[in-house]
Amino acid sequence: xxxxxxxxxxxxxLLGAAVLAFFxxxxxxxxxxxxxPAWRVLLDDDSRPPPGGDDPPPD
Amino acid sequence: xxxxxxxxxxxxxxxxTRTLEIAGGRRPLCSAACEAVATRIRDDGxxxxxxxRTAAAAPATGSSGTARWAAYDREQLQREFVTSLPDxxxxxxxxxQGVRCAACSWLIERAMGPVAGVREIAVDPLTTRMRLRFDPxxxxxxxxxxxxxxxxxxxxxxxxxxxxxxxxxxxxxxxRRLIIAGLGMSEVMTYATAMYAGxxxxxxxxxxxxxxxxxxxxxxxxxxxxxxxxFAGAWRGMxxxxxxxxxxxxxxxxxxYAASVxxxxxxxxEVYFDSAVxxxxxLSCARFLEMSGRHRALGLSGAxxxxxxxxxxxxxxAGPELLGVTELxxxxxxxxxxxxxxxxxGHLDNTTARFDExxxxxxxxxxxxxxxxxxxxxxINLLEAATVRVERVGAGTVLAQIGRLVTTxxxxxxxxxxxxxxxxxxxxxxVLLLAALVGAAWWLYEPERAFEVVLAVLVVTxxxxxxxxxxxxxxxxxxxxxxxxxxxxxxxxxxxLSRATDLVFDKTGTLTEHTAGITHVEPxxxxxxxxxxxxxxxxxxxxxxxxxxxFPPAAAALAVSDVVAVPGSGIEGCVAGRRLRLGTRAFAxxxxxxxxxxxxxxxxxxxxxxxxxxxxxxxxxxxxxQVRPGTAAALAALRGAGLxxxxxxxxxxxxxxxxxxxxxxxxxxxxxxxxxxxxxxxTMQRDGRIVGMVGDGINDSPVLAGADVxxxxxxxxxxxxxxxxxxxxxxxxEMLPPAVRHARRTMHIVRQNLWxxxxxxxxxVPLAATGMLAPWVAALGMSASSLLVTFNALRLGRLAPxxxxxxxxxxxxxxxxxP
Numbered sequence: 001x002x003x004x005x006x007x008x009x010x011x012x013x014l015l016g017a018a019v020l021a022f023f024x025x026x027x028x029x030x031x032x033x034x035x036x037p038a039w040r041v042l043l044d045d046d047s048r049p050p051p052g053g054d055d056p057p058p059d
Numbered sequence: 060x061x062x063x064x065x066x067x068x069x070x071x072x073x074x075x076t077r078t079l080e081i082a083g084g085r086r087p088l089c090s091a092a093c094e095a096v097a098t099r100i101r102d103d104g105x106x107x108x109x110x111x112r113t114a115a116a117a118p119a120t121g122s123s124g125t126a127r128w129a130a131y132d133r134e135q136l137q138r139e140f141v142t143s144l145p146d147x148x149x150x151x152x153x154x155x156q157g158v159r160c161a162a163c164s165w166l167i168e169r170a171m172g173p174v175a176g177v178r179e180i181a182v183d184p185l186t187t188r189m190r191l192r193f194d195p196x197x198x199x200x201x202x203x204x205x206x207x208x209x210x211x212x213x214x215x216x217x218x219x220x221x222x223x224x225x226x227x228x229x230x231x232x233x234x235r236r237l238i239i240a241g242l243g244m245s246e247v248m249t250y251a252t253a254m255y256a257g258x259x260x261x262x263x264x265x266x267x268x269x270x271x272x273x274x275x276x277x278x279x280x281x282x283x284x285x286x287x288x289x290f291a292g293a294w295r296g297m298x299x300x301x302x303x304x305x306x307x308x309x310x311x312x313x314x315x316y317a318a319s320v321x322x323x324x325x326x327x328x329e330v331y332f333d334s335a336v337x338x339x340x341x342l343s344c345a346r347f348l349e350m351s352g353r354h355r356a357l358g359l360s361g362a363x364x365x366x367x368x369x370x371x372x373x374x375x376x377a378g379p380e381l382l383g384v385t386e387l388x389x390x391x392x393x394x395x396x397x398x399x400x401x402x403x404x405g406h407l408d409n410t411t412a413r414f415d416e417x418x419x420x421x422x423x424x425x426x427x428x429x430x431x432x433x434x435x436x437x438x439i440n441l442l443e444a445a446t447v448r449v450e451r452v453g454a455g456t457v458l459a460q461i462g463r464l465v466t467t468x469x470x471x472x473x474x475x476x477x478x479x480x481x482x483x484x485x486x487x488x489x490v491l492l493l494a495a496l497v498g499a500a501w502w503l504y505e506p507e508r509a510f511e512v513v514l515a516v517l518v519v520t521x522x523x524x525x526x527x528x529x530x531x532x533x534x535x536x537x538x539x540x541x542x543x544x545x546x547x548x549x550x551x552x553x554x555x556l557s558r559a560t561d562l563v564f565d566k567t568g569t570l571t572e573h574t575a576g577i578t579h580v581e582p583x584x585x586x587x588x589x590x591x592x593x594x595x596x597x598x599x600x601x602x603x604x605x606x607x608x609x610f611p612p613a614a615a616a617l618a619v620s621d622v623v624a625v626p627g628s629g630i631e632g633c634v635a636g637r638r639l640r641l642g643t644r645a646f647a648x649x650x651x652x653x654x655x656x657x658x659x660x661x662x663x664x665x666x667x668x669x670x671x672x673x674x675x676x677x678x679x680x681x682x683x684x685q686v687r688p689g690t691a692a693a694l695a696a697l698r699g700a701g702l703x704x705x706x707x708x709x710x711x712x713x714x715x716x717x718x719x720x721x722x723x724x725x726x727x728x729x730x731x732x733x734x735x736x737x738x739x740x741x742t743m744q745r746d747g748r749i750v751g752m753v754g755d756g757i758n759d760s761p762v763l764a765g766a767d768v769x770x771x772x773x774x775x776x777x778x779x780x781x782x783x784x785x786x787x788x789x790x791x792x793e794m795l796p797p798a799v800r801h802a803r804r805t806m807h808i809v810r811q812n813l814w815x816x817x818x819x820x821x822x823x824v825p826l827a828a829t830g831m832l833a834p835w836v837a838a839l840g841m842s843a844s845s846l847l848v849t850f851n852a853l854r855l856g857r858l859a860p861x862x863x864x865x866x867x868x869x870x871x872x873x874x875x876x877x878p
Binding site: 012 | 231238266
């Protein structure tokens with residue numbers, strides 16, 4: 001059973017990593033809008049704009 | 060079948076002249092501007108926008124000229140909404156007008172993402188906020204904004220209020236606390252399970268000590284980071300002499316944690332890390348939900364004024380110039396291009412124009428304005444360029460005033476919240492005393508269990524329906540109403556509105572329009588009614604007489620000349636080469652040389668205007684008060700809701716009776732002075748009725764003040780000056796029945812929550828006091844109760860489907876036609 005003296009600190013290390021990752025995600029605004037991303041998955045993004053699509057629009 | 064525009068969904072009159080080849084079919088378009096936008100969307104490969112959007116786009120206005128946006132490159136203007144980042148890029152915080160659903164934000168993000176110089180772009184469809192990070196060395200902001208305008212949207216340099224930033228920070232902090240508590244709880248529960256199992260299977264003391272130590276390590280940040288809001292709240296409550304629900308919560312957390320730490324170092328006794336951590340996590344969940352509901356409510360209906368543009372085109376002596384709105388002075392003339400938002404309050408200067416005042420009134424029907432009419436900041440100019448003479452700017456505008464009203468009403472505390480707050484204070488004092496008593500009793504009876512039982516009592520009592528859910532229900536309920544164009548000026552109005560048994564209506568301006576309308580056209584000389592009406596309308600377009608407003612806008616094709624107004628009689632002039640007279644019967648008939656026609660009388664009810672030419676009388680136009688559209692249905696719905704209706708008017712019995720008959724109201728009082736109206740309301744109140752007074756708020760303020768709940772109907776500029784509790788921003792009464800229903804629902808949910816809290820505590824407290832609940836069971840029960848009442852209160856934020864579509868155009872069936 002003494003293996004848990006290794007495993008639990010290891011688990012705590014992973015926990016710390018998860019907390020850091022989450023804090024980073026919160027700070028970079030990933031949780032600010034929870035609505036748009038749900039829609040984005042429904043929309044195709046395969047189609048690239050055709051060449052020349054970057055020109056300013058004709059006014 | 061009429062065709063609808065692919066882009067904006069407007070009906071197109073046949074024949075359709077503009078079409079666009081898109082997704083394998085030809086779709087009609089309404090204007091050159093919409094065509095340009097739709098073509099651009101198609102050519103960028105973003106046709107999916109039309110498939111997935113849930114609301115039609117705003118009509119394109121063709122305001123994508125790059126020159127207009129170049130003003131945004133000026134440094135002093137950018138200072139207000141652009142921040143420079145250390146890596147040389149800049150971030151602009153803008154509002155995008157016209158964003159109506161998630162597909163819109165997708166369209167902008169996809170179209171702008173690949174543009175050179177754009178580093179990052181995010182559009183939030185809920186608040187229509189856009190964050191645009193760009194590289195000023197590669198591109199200019201004005202150019203980027205022009206591109207967004209080319210997609211049919213109107214970027215505005217909004218003011219990001221301090222409140223928004225604070226809200227975001229609060230949300231992020233709440234999330235961090237929540238995740239620390241959640242992860243911590245999962246860990247500590249794992250160790251706790253191991254220890255419970257180990258207690259049965261002879262776990263070695265060494266491992267047990269280790270697990271306790273690790274539990275303490277994980278629980279410490281949960282208590283001291285995630286638990287901070289509870290401790291802070293408890294401290295605030297104690298200092299203010301009003302112990303809130305935070306006090307027993309904090310005591311329980313602190314006691315459980317301190318005892319567990321003590322026992323860990325002692326190496327004997329029980330540890331309660333699991334209970335403490337679980338308690339913190341579930342309570343944080345409830346707090347976070349309540350906070351989200353509150354932010355959503357504020358973001359949607361509050362802070363109206365930030366929708367105003369920050370730049371305006373001033374017509375100076377040296378021609379038009381762009382400048383910041385704050386630099387404008389009253390009396391300046393401002394040019395508002397079609398599709399632009401009016402940046403100031405003022406008067407229309409030199410043209411007639413149509414405005415969309417939906418930001419204020421929730422009603423998207425265009426409002427027709429003539430020269431000299433008041434124009435409100437925040438309304439959108441629809442058709443032609445208009446010039447507005449500036450009257451008020453910034454914080455002085457009606458929009459800003461209404462925004463402040465909403466904020467003040469929110470800050471106020473309804474009577475019920477006051478009461479529940481006082482009750483909560485007593486409740487908590489009681490709980491603390493009870494815990495002390497129970498502790499003392501157990502100390503005498505079974506000292507080793509005393510601590511555990513006191514902990515369970517502290518944890519299990521749940522004042523959350525009093526302290527958390529009731530205010531949340533009021534906030535969310537008021538915001539849901541505000542979204543429907545019903546503003547509450549004091550928080551208690553929701554309660555009085557739900558209790559009202561009688562509604563008394565003023566007539567003019569409330570049930571009927573302020574201006575009269577034509578109810579009947581009687582052709583006399585054999586002409587066609589519509590043609591005669593057009594002739595009369597053309598003539599009346601030159602008249603300043605109040606009755607002239609009853610006639611529809613004149614057709615441009617009819618040339619009008621030689622107009623002479625004869626006061627007291629009517630108006631004479633040449634329309635399309637024909638000499639006509641419009642006015643009293645004698646005046647209109649006097650143009651004829653032929654003998655007097657058969658005796659004709661004015662119509663029985665209202666007034667009549669006669670049209671005549673050289674051959675005699677041509678037509679009679681009956682003019683009477685018009686009942687506002689939708690009024691009859693609204694009154695029927697109110698009667699259906701069990702309210703007694705009555706009309707109290709200062710007008711003569713004839714017209715009042717006619718209106719009452721039309722609307723099916725049996726109780727009506729005519730020819731009442733304001734004081735008599737007030738007496739009427741007082742009499743009803745003495746009979747134990749709870750009376751709501753509905754008026755236009757202009758001449759009946761004494762009655763409004765005397766009623767239990769005063770509701771003002773109105774539109775636009777006069778709104779901010781009312782003394783009413785409740786303002787219906789739309790032009791009619793349509794929103795009154797849903798408002799009453801919603802108020803009743805809010806109170807219903809508040810009562811439900813209170814009953815639940817009573818029932819729960821009656822069951823749980825004795826169980827805990829008799830030692831039948833372990834602390835962790837108590838924590839679970841209290842948390843579940845908190846979450847339940849909070850969820851129940853947040854249900855109010857959902858609108859009934861009918862109302863949700865009332866202010867926004869319904870989804871167009873365009874997507875269905877695309878493959």
